Amino acid sequence: MNLQIAKWGNSLALRIPADYVRQAGIKEGDQVQASLTIDGGICIRAAKWNRQAFARDLEGMRAAMPMGESVIEELRHGARY
Known part of the structure; x- marks a missing residue:
């Protein structure tokens, strides 16, 4: 599958297809580990x-x-019952 790189602020971003996201078991906000392979590829894995x-x-x-x-003590002293 060919994916397109897009500008995101001062960085570049890559959209990961939903099928890949499900298979990798990641969701928005998760951290991933990225590394370069010997042949110049990029490997992205879910961070443990x-x-x-x-x-x-x-x-x-x-x-x-x-x-x-303690904030609780401060609230108790100022509380009105």
Whole structure:
């Protein structure tokens, strides 16, 4: 199957036919891994979810958030019943 490359912002994009998407088991928003083959081709595979990488990312985000007072306690004190 021949596909057409299109401009998307400053990048190029390739539309993947629905049949291929279903067979690959991917959906909008999923991440894929792209690599170049020896003969100059492009190989695109569904990215496997990496639990350790996710945990590292989550820890980094958590470390970036300042600790403060509980929002729940603040809401309880301001709540009117």
